[in-house]
Amino acid sequence: MLKRLASLALLFCAPVHAAPMLDQGRLQQLASTPYWIALGHYETGKLGGWRSYVDDDAFFLAHDGAHHPDRELKATVQALYAPASLGDKHAQCVFPARTRWLKEQLGLQDLPQPQCQEFKTWYQSIDPHSAALIFPAAYLNSPSSMFGHTLLRIDQSTTRSDDTTLLSYAINFGAYIEGSDNSILYAWKGLAGGYPGLFALMPYQEKLSEYRSLENRDLWEYQLDLTPEETGRMVEHVWELKQIQFDYFFFDENCSYRLLELLQVARPGLDLTSQFPLTAIPTDTVKAVKQSGLVASELYRPSRERELLARAAPLDHDEKRQVLAVSADTAQLQNPAFKALPRERQALIQDAAYRLERYRANGQERDPGQAKRSFELLRAINSNPPPPLAIERPGLPEDGHDSRTWQLGVGTREDRAYAEYGLRMAYHDLNDNAYGFPLGAQIEILQLKVRQYEGNDWQVQRLDLATIRSLTPRNELLKPWSWQVAGGLERVPGKHDDEVLVSHVNGGAGGTWQLGDDLLGFALGTVRVEHHNDFAQFIAPAAGFNGGLLWRNGLGNMTLEAKGDYFTNGEVRRSVSLNQQWEISQNLGLRLSASRQFSHLSTAQNEVMLEVKWYHY
Amino acid sequence: MKRILLGTLFTVASLNAMADAPGGPNCGWGNMLFEGQRGTPAHFLASTTNGTSGNATFGMTSGTNGCSTKSALTYGGKSWFAMNGMMNELSEDMAMGQGEALTTYAVVLGVAPEDRAHFASVTHDHFNQIFSSADVNAETVHSNTLAVLKNDPRLAKYATEA
Numbered sequence: 001m002l003k004r005l006a007s008l009a010l011l012f013c014a015p016v017h018a019a020p021m022l023d024q025g026r027l028q029q030l031a032s033t034p035y036w037i038a039l040g041h042y043e044t045g046k047l048g049g050w051r052s053y054v055d056d057d058a059f060f061l062a063h064d065g066a067h068h069p070d071r072e073l074k075a076t077v078q079a080l081y082a083p084a085s086l087g088d089k090h091a092q093c094v095f096p097a098r099t100r101w102l103k104e105q106l107g108l109q110d111l112p113q114p115q116c117q118e119f120k121t122w123y124q125s126i127d128p129h130s131a132a133l134i135f136p137a138a139y140l141n142s143p144s145s146m147f148g149h150t151l152l153r154i155d156q157s158t159t160r161s162d163d164t165t166l167l168s169y170a171i172n173f174g175a176y177i178e179g180s181d182n183s184i185l186y187a188w189k190g191l192a193g194g195y196p197g198l199f200a201l202m203p204y205q206e207k208l209s210e211y212r213s214l215e216n217r218d219l220w221e222y223q224l225d226l227t228p229e230e231t232g233r234m235v236e237h238v239w240e241l242k243q244i245q246f247d248y249f250f251f252d253e254n255c256s257y258r259l260l261e262l263l264q265v266a267r268p269g270l271d272l273t274s275q276f277p278l279t280a281i282p283t284d285t286v287k288a289v290k291q292s293g294l295v296a297s298e299l300y301r302p303s304r305e306r307e308l309l310a311r312a313a314p315l316d317h318d319e320k321r322q323v324l325a326v327s328a329d330t331a332q333l334q335n336p337a338f339k340a341l342p343r344e345r346q347a348l349i350q351d352a353a354y355r356l357e358r359y360r361a362n363g364q365e366r367d368p369g370q371a372k373r374s375f376e377l378l379r380a381i382n383s384n385p386p387p388p389l390a391i392e393r394p395g396l397p398e399d400g401h402d403s404r405t406w407q408l409g410v411g412t413r414e415d416r417a418y419a420e421y422g423l424r425m426a427y428h429d430l431n432d433n434a435y436g437f438p439l440g441a442q443i444e445i446l447q448l449k450v451r452q453y454e455g456n457d458w459q460v461q462r463l464d465l466a467t468i469r470s471l472t473p474r475n476e477l478l479k480p481w482s483w484q485v486a487g488g489l490e491r492v493p494g495k496h497d498d499e500v501l502v503s504h505v506n507g508g509a510g511g512t513w514q515l516g517d518d519l520l521g522f523a524l525g526t527v528r529v530e531h532h533n534d535f536a537q538f539i540a541p542a543a544g545f546n547g548g549l550l551w552r553n554g555l556g557n558m559t560l561e562a563k564g565d566y567f568t569n570g571e572v573r574r575s576v577s578l579n580q581q582w583e584i585s586q587n588l589g590l591r592l593s594a595s596r597q598f599s600h601l602s603t604a605q606n607e608v609m610l611e612v613k614w615y616h617y
Numbered sequence: 618m619k620r621i622l623l624g625t626l627f628t629v630a631s632l633n634a635m636a637d638a639p640g641g642p643n644c645g646w647g648n649m650l651f652e653g654q655r656g657t658p659a660h661f662l663a664s665t666t667n668g669t670s671g672n673a674t675f676g677m678t679s680g681t682n683g684c685s686t687k688s689a690l691t692y693g694g695k696s697w698f699a700m701n702g703m704m705n706e707l708s709e710d711m712a713m714g715q716g717e718a719l720t721t722y723a724v725v726l727g728v729a730p731e732d733r734a735h736f737a738s739v740t741h742d743h744f745n746q747i748f749s750s751a752d753v754n755a756e757t758v759h760s761n762t763l764a765v766l767k768n769d770p771r772l773a774k775y776a777t778e779a
Contacts, residue, residue, distance in 0.1 A: 371751045378708055379745065
């Protein structure tokens, strides 16, 4: 009797949850909706079908879910009906975004109710209300930073009223580096997909500190107009991506591409990723986000270095010397020469000295002497505070020229005319349209130039793998190095008065000085190694120089450069060149180049060219 | 109010809720002013990864790291001061009498919006009392702040531990 009662009881107490049977048609239709594809990070495979960017079995419930969104959907629906006792491991707790959507689409009223304690705690402390796209801009002495980076900031319900974002969280996608590879391997693996990519969530203040102080990069904060529901949906999906591995490729499957995917999850119907089939350079993705109407407002946060230079800018030469003296020894604050200065000037000097000390302490272990000096300066600032800094906002990075350049030129070399066709994959050189870029920074990746001389004589003129130049001006307070590095193929004078294609690698270091408001002068010592068919040796080294002027005038940027390479085998190669850009519009420029090249192997050669530069992604 | 929310959240998860002391060295209370910053400064090749080494953090620790959760100033299971560079920024803002870090400090201490300007000027005037030395640590700064608040009639109500 009891047994029968017991089994009867079991029948009534057993959970009546059962996954609904989905017919094939409905399944296929749901599985191919853009939203489900976005949630699974699927892309169309090269030979048809689907492939997910996610490179992690933990993300899929079906064993081949990475290639079959329909099987993944079916498996997810099944898993939603698992017993609630699974708790935090229940599919509803691991995949809250999928759960929400499937529930809506299929009208699932009878789901079990597991306690998703871990997720709830996490979600409540994030308290997502709105979001901002954060763009750390280029740092002049780190040209690869010119590509920029993008991350998201999640603001809470009280952020607006409290008027501080220091309690917000940042969502960052980046390569997950294990162990300590050396610098070159690090860079190579980042480019070539040697590291997995992971999402991380941390206090926004951590990122601010990292970018503004450690890396001295300005930050642009684009407040997005996502509603609390949309922000919440996006954050739910980020929970699904916890510790989930993606591939990471610097150029295409990178931080920016992943963030565009997140925005598409936040607002279904948004299509941002299809604009980036080949590469996703962060500034370009910022443009895309802006064009889609997501951006409500923009805020600029200058880096610590920029603040230091802004504070020191109105100081005259003697006052700058005081800054250096005071920051080296705070006893100088008691010096009669210092105390004789007007109070306001003392305030500025103290603040500049403090900022300089903190700038020097960047990235270092705590030094008690430095800490003591900084502290004395803080005390001095406290008793005589300076006025708040007002820094003029520089050009918007997203309004700079597009990252890819198409080039068409006509010119003459000595008495032969030619047409030149060129394509540069990225990014910016010293003469390109300057708005939104720092003056003196150059980074070019993959540039090919081909010439057609009269008589249908074609030749490859140059193939640059990478050319990076960083001409950061030295001033009284900061004395950074200027440097450059380049490698590829280029044409140089040969024995028979012709141009020979050589492969080369070269580098240089030196200094740059601000000669006027828009005028830089630079001088570098260089080293070069090349393989030249007209040379006896396989590899010929040379030492040399590279100096000149960079002037931003009414038309555009102008460079006047002199270069010399003194080879160990006796060849001496020198050139003088003048380049003037005429900035026609944001994405169009015209450049006049004139040069004279000297070599021991041939007579001096003159070259003049007029080139159209079309910046177009 | 933010501090209550933080407090209860972590009391639920923490196993050490009854600990009086702020906890071990990783909680951030021992952080000194002008602590060196974490992270690698940029070298020109580093930006190809934009990543992090070590565990990809994901926000809240579950409170089992032994840090006291009684204090209001917890953020992610650690002291608010432990955030990269936070204490430095606070000292700078307080020396000047205004700034975002100072506002955030007021928020985290539970100061009501209408009292925040007064909080900024009071702490600015008592800077030497709060940041009493170059080697002062987070715990001391916090208790010094509470002492200063206690002496101000308008702000005394905020001078309680979580």
